[in-house]
Amino acid sequence: MRRRLAISYVLLLVLVLAALEVPLAIALLDLPRGARVLELGCGPGATLSALGSLLAPTRLVGVDTDPSLISIARERLPDVELVVADARALPFDDASFDVVVDFGTCYHIARAGDALAEAARVLVPGGSFVTETKLNQTISHPWRSLGRSLPWSAAPTLRPQDRTLMWERRVKSAEAPSLRTIADLALLPLVHGGTWHLRPGRLVYAADTLAVLARRLYASRHGSTARGRDRRPR
Numbered sequence: 106m107r108r109r110l111a112i113s114y115v116l117l118l119v120l121v122l123a124a125l126e127v128p129l130a131i132a133l134l135d136l137p138r139g140a141r142v143l144e145l146g147c148g149p150g151a152t153l154s155a156l157g158s159l160l161a162p163t164r165l166v167g168v169d170t171d172p173s174l175i176s177i178a179r180e181r182l183p184d185v186e187l188v189v190a191d192a193r194a195l196p197f198d199d200a201s202f203d204v205v206v207d208f209g210t211c212y213h214i215a216r217a218g219d220a221l222a223e224a225a226r227v228l229v230p231g232g233s234f235v236t237e238t239k240l241n242q243t244i245s246h247p248w249r250s251l252g253r254s255l256p257w258s259a260a261p262t263l264r265p266q267d268r269t270l271m272w273e274r275r276v277k278s279a280e281a282p283s284l285r286t287i288a289d290l291a292l293l294p295l296v297h298g299g300t301w302h303l304r305p306g307r308l309v310y311a312a313d314t315l316a317v318l319a320r321r322l323y324a325s326r327h328g329s330t331a332r333g334r335d336r337r338p339r
């Protein structure tokens with residue numbers, strides 16, 4: 106019975122993550138193909154299988170603290186590197202990945218700042234950290250995520266780049282931001298149609314998904330990306 110439940114859970118995850126969520130996130134955030142990709146908290150590997158087929162990574166690694174989930178993932182994905190490890194103490198060299206994906210793990214662990222700092226450490230400068238937005242967390246875990254947010258100050262080199270309704274991409278810069286950059290970044294969403302946070306309530310208006318799609322359309326028509334010109338990491 107427990108095995109059947111576990112299998113149904115994995116199938117449901119595969120359906121939702123592989124068929125809908127991951128493809129949409131990849132398309133909206135323009136993630137690179139042929140990169141070295143790490144997923145934090147990979148669970149049974151539903152996201153990893155979608156990342157593998159959609160991004161054709163040169164290296165694909167998943168870490169999770171739960172050995173039983175890692176063994177399910179190993180059975181399903183023999184070509185993926187699967188490691189029992191804590192996202193807050195990653196067993197990888199500095200600058201060894203181009204993309205680090207976190208679909209909800211950092212939101213729910215203690216000392217999430219350590220995991221963000223580790224993600225920044227293992228990313229190459231210019232590499233992408235992909236995570237879920239507060240809105241995404243509020244929809245998927247309304248109670249658990251109440252009052253929680255990611256402690257970005259623990260990873261000052263991860264600078265906001267693209268924000269859609271449900272996912273966010275930060276890019277690792279070589280240095281921590283200066284005061285001027287922080288001021289610029291605060292204005293960036295207003296200028297470029299990013300998600301607007303109404304503080305202090307943190308209500309989210311999301312004109313941004315439309316803005317990202319419009320930029321994509323513009324880029325496909327004109328052969329250059331508005332994002333490439335306007336939203337380069339500083």
Ligand SMILES: C[S@@+](CC[C@H](N)C(=O)[O-])C[C@H]1O[C@@H](n2cnc3c(N)ncnc32)[C@H](O)[C@@H]1O
Nearest residue numbers: 146147148149150151152169170171191192210
């Ligand atoms: C929301 S699930 C992610 C599901 C996964 N994305 C998938 O495709 O199936 C979060 C995962 O994070 C793992 N986890 C919890 N704390 C962790 C930590 N400190 N380091 C790494 N993984 C952790 C859990 O075991 C769980 O599998």
